[in-house]
Amino acid sequence: MKRRATAVWNGDIKTGGGHLTTQSTTLNKTQYSFNSRFADGVGTNPEELLAAAHAGCFTMKLDLDLSEAGYTVESLETQSVVTIDNGVITLSELTLQAKIPGISEEEFQKVARNAEKTCPVSNAFSFEIKLTATLV
Structure with a gap:
């Protein structure tokens, strides 16, 4: 592809x-x-597009991993904030809110951390990635 x-x-x-x-x-x-x-101009930018790619890829990978583990996802909402510091992209912070009936907190965190480490976009990045995952 x-x-x-x-x-x-x-x-x-x-x-x-x-x-x-x-x-x-x-x-x-x-x-x-x-x-x-x-600044605050009209239009997009490369960092915003990286954030969208990371949030989208991670969320799809997490859904796949949860489905393969036998869970039915009610909803996943992920925000990515990409930081650029002195002309260098240094961080993508993923913040996840998830509704997954029947999953324990421990299992949820395990599957979420694995998805963060194995989604193709995470693997393409050489900068730091942080994940905060909340089961609601």
């Missing part, structure tokens, strides 16, 4: 801008710029 995205940029880093388009066209000439990355 291969997935594709295209970035187009015009101008200098501070005043220029660009757009991103994904193979699925979910992002279709979606604006990005210096301000959308480092």
